[in-house]
Structures are given as structure tokens and as C-alpha cells.
Amino acid sequence: MGCFSSKSKMTGPQNSNSPQTACEDVDPLENIEDEEEPENLTEDQKKLLRKSWLILQNDIAKVGTVTFMRLFDSHPDVQNTFLPFRGLSNKDMESSAILRAHALRVMATVEKCITRLDRIDKTNVILKELGHRHIDYQVKPKYISLMGPQFMMAIKPHLESQWSEEMEEAWTHLFRIISYHMKKGLRPSKAEQI
Numbered sequence: 001m002g003c004f005s006s007k008s009k010m011t012g013p014q015n016s017n018s019p020q021t022a023c024e025d026v027d028p029l030e031n032i033e034d035e036e037e038p039e040n041l042t043e044d045q046k047k048l049l050r051k052s053w054l055i056l057q058n059d060i061a062k063v064g065t066v067t068f069m070r071l072f073d074s075h076p077d078v079q080n081t082f083l084p085f086r087g088l089s090n091k092d093m094e095s096s097a098i099l100r101a102h103a104l105r106v107m108a109t110v111e112k113c114i115t116r117l118d119r120i121d122k123t124n125v126i127l128k129e130l131g132h133r134h135i136d137y138q139v140k141p142k143y144i145s146l147m148g149p150q151f152m153m154a155i156k157p158h159l160e161s162q163w164s165e166e167m168e169e170a171w172t173h174l175f176r177i178i179s180y181h182m183k184k185g186l187r188p189s190k191a192e193q194i
């Protein structure tokens with residue numbers, strides 16, 4: 001059984017004759033149906049991503065760990081998603097093998113995206129399946145949306161001499177694509193739930 005979209009839940013007076021199947025736990029801000037699918041990356045953006053990835057490759061563990069440390073720092077509730085991290089200090093977490101392992105998994109996914117920039121349809125399916133598996137890890141869609149800005153701040157110091165507005169836009173765009181398709185798997189659309 002599907003839920004009403006948050007849009008239909010919020011508009012107009014309630015009609016007592018219509019069947020109500022709204023899911024009360026749906027946060028309107030997290031509803032994928034309200035989000036437009038990002039456009040494809042341009043050829044110039046793909047070039048910038050490939051070029052910067054060559055540099056980032058040398059520091060993937062560091063970039064991934066810093067991304068999550070920043071995320072936990074700015075949104076402490078996200079830290080509780082990883083059960084072994086509940087109540088841990090920043091210092092203990094920074095040296096955690098679990099944090100490092102997940103950071104490497106995230107970076108491996110980014111690498112997959114970079115190597116498949118010309119086969120975006122295939123990548124989108126992989127991202128959607130990955131997002132779906134994150135239901136089991138109790139990850140909320142909004143946590144996925146928070147990753148892009150933290151990742152950006154984590155990579156900037158590694159790309160200092162190369163950094164440009166265009167590069168920032170290319171990475172922002174790629175993370176919009178990653179986040180959109182992962183959230184699609186995490187919260188299937190109304191049609192897919194039926």
C-alpha cells in the first residue's frame with residue numbers, strides 16, 4: 001500500500017469521503033517526489049571531476065574520514081545511526097576502524113561514479129540499490145543530502161591549487177546525482193510502493 005505524497009497531504013481541507021492512507025512518518029522535506037531529477041553532467045564537468053579525482057585518489061581514506069567527522073560534528077544525531085559510535089568521543093571515533101571502513105566504502109562509490117561518468121544510467125541503478133540497502137542501516141534521506149557539502153569542504157584543501165568555482169559546481173552536481181538516486185532507493189516513489 002502506498003502513501004499519499006506530502007503535497008497532497010498538505011493542500012486543501014481534508015475530504016472525509018476520500019480514503020486516507022497517508023503515512024504519518026513522512027517528512028515533507030525528505031520526500032523524493034518533491035525533488036527534480038538532476039540533469040546530466042556536462043562534458044567539461046566530467047573532465048574536471050576526472051582531473052580532480054586523480055589528485056584525491058592519494059588521500060581517499062583521509063577525505064572520507066574527514067567528511068564523516070564533519071558530518072557528525074555539525075549533526076550529532078547522525079552519529080547515532082552507527083550503533084558502535086553512540087556516546088563515543090571525537091578522538092575515539094576518528095581512530096575507529098568502522099568509521100574508516102565506511103569512509104572507504106563511500107569513496108569507492110564515488111570512484112565508481114567517476115569511472116562510469118559516460119554510463120550514467122547504469123550508475124543511477126547502482127546508487128538506487130545502494131540507497132535501498134541503507135534502509136536496513138536506518139539512514140534517513142536527509143542524512144544523505146547532508147553528505148555533499150561536507151565532502152566538498154573535505155576535498156577543498158587537497159585540491160587547493162586546482163580549486164575553482166567550476167570544480168566546486170561539478171562536485172556539487174555529482175553529489176546531487178548521488179544523493180538523488182540513493183534517496184530514491186531509500187524512499188521509493190508512490191508508484192513504486194504500490
Ligand code: HEM
Nearest residue numbers: 078081082098101102105106109133137139143144147178
Ligand atoms: C554518499 C553517501 C553514502 C554512500 C555512497 C554510502 C555507501 C555505503 C556502502 C558502499 C556501504 C557498504 C554496504 C552496502 O553496500 O550495502 C555502506 C554501509 C553503511 N552505511 Fe553508507 N553510504 C553513504 C551514506 C551513509 C550515511 C549518511 C550513513 C549514516 C549516517 C551511512 C551508514 C551506513 C551504515 C551504518 C552502513 C553499514 C555498516 C558499514 O558498512 O560500515 N551511510 N554505505
